[in-house]
Amino acid sequence: MLLDCDTGIDDALAIITAGRAPGVDLVGIGCTWGNIDVDQAVRNSHHLLTLLGRTDIPVARGAAGPLDGSPPVYSPHVHGRDGAGNVGAVDHVPQVSPESAAEQLLRLSREHEGILHIVAVGPLTNLALALETDPDLAGRVAHVTIMGGAALSPGNVTAAAEANIFHDPEAAAIVFAAPWPMTMVGLDVTMRSLITEKHRARLAAGGSVARHCAAILDHYFDFYTGVTGRRCAGNHDALAVAVAAGLVQATLSPVVHVEVDTSDGPSRGSTVADLRGMWADHPPVAGARHRVVLQTSPGFEDTMIALILTADG
Ligand code: RIB
Numbered sequence: 194m195l196l197d198c199d200t201g202i203d204d205a206l207a208i209i210t211a212g213r214a215p216g217v218d219l220v221g222i223g224c225t226w227g228n229i230d231v232d233q234a235v236r237n238s239h240h241l242l243t244l245l246g247r248t249d250i251p252v253a254r255g256a257a258g259p260l261d262g263s264p265p266v267y268s269p270h271v272h273g274r275d276g277a278g279n280v281g282a283v284d285h286v287p288q289v290s291p292e293s294a295a296e297q298l299l300r301l302s303r304e305h306e307g308i309l310h311i312v313a314v315g316p317l318t319n320l321a322l323a324l325e326t327d328p329d330l331a332g333r334v335a336h337v338t339i340m341g342g343a344a345l346s347p348g349n350v351t352a353a354a355e356a357n358i359f360h361d362p363e364a365a366a367i368v369f370a371a372p373w374p375m376t377m378v379g380l381d382v383t384m385r386s387l388i389t390e391k392h393r394a395r396l397a398a399g400g401s402v403a404r405h406c407a408a409i410l411d412h413y414f415d416f417y418t419g420v421t422g423r424r425c426a427g428n429h430d431a432l433a434v435a436v437a438a439g440l441v442q443a444t445l446s447p448v449v450h451v452e453v454d455t456s457d458g459p460s461r462g463s464t465v466a467d468l469r470g471m472w473a474d475h476p477p478v479a480g481a482r483h484r485v486v487l488q489t490s491p492g493f494e495d496t497m498i499a500l501i502l503t504a505d506g
């Protein structure tokens with residue numbers, strides 16, 4: 194698995210899940226701008242790998258802004274100024290790969306041809322850059338799973354758009370159009386996989402990795418209280434890792450056509466999933482490549498907490 198992330202709070206849980214999940218060989222982390230600037234994403238990723246004792250996993254720096262050259266917009270109100278709830282290791286000096294995230298992705302796609310699973314949980318800029326450099330990439334990758342989009346749910350940054358897609362719709366359009374099999378783990382399911390104060394209390398009583406997670410979640414819950422009315426948060430990015438790793442079953446996930454809206458109207462950055470088959474129990478759609486997860490098996494949040502607690506040995 195190659196994880197591409199904009200390492201904020203829920204990305205941190207995704208990194209730990211990928212680093213600890215049985216059967217997952219995490220071969221690299223690519224960082225992108227998104228929740229915070231790309232250098233902070235690199236610092237946070239490497240800090241987490243250090244906590245996990247997994248600095249053997251390379252961390253590559255990727256795009257610093259969206260594909261169209263517009264200035265990056267970050268989310269400190271959600272993830273903190275440091276992307277770690279303002280309690281992160283701002284002085285941590287990361288070990289950074291000499292290659293860019295797109296170069297790392299291309300190299301790993303050759304070294305693990307036919308079996309590499311990309312899990313992308315931030316804006317899709319790095320994946321689009323890699324495809325632009327080498328369109329044959331799509332044929333070498335086994336699968337791409339993204340946290341992003343919303344098929345039947347409202348958006349979270351605008352009424353229609355989810356953050357990862359909205360932050361770089363042009364990149365997302367390239368990634369959705371590439372001829373690789375894709376799974377979209379969007380707000381339809383991630384806003385139903387909630388981490389609560391109960392989970393946070395269990396983490397707070399754990400070892401150093403777990404306590405770090407409890408500390409950063411405090412800020413995340415502050416923001417989400419304004420969204421859901423209670424102290425909990427959507428477990429966005431770790432759920433995408435869990436679907437990719439088979440820790441969670443996608444119990445309803447039709448394979449359909451999905452397009453990204455790159456217009457300048459109110460639905461810019463939305464994912465338009467053709468779910469007209471829903472009235473007929475989702476018959477197969479000729480030529481479709483986008484598996485849209487609409488329902489998952491319950492209980493992943495507890496599995497994830499257990500994985501994090503074992504990270505401390
Ligand atoms: O919309 C949720 C997504 O946006 C998550 O990946 C979160 O980390 C942010 O990047």
Ligand code: CA
Nearest residue numbers: 199204314315
């Ligand atoms: Ca993310």
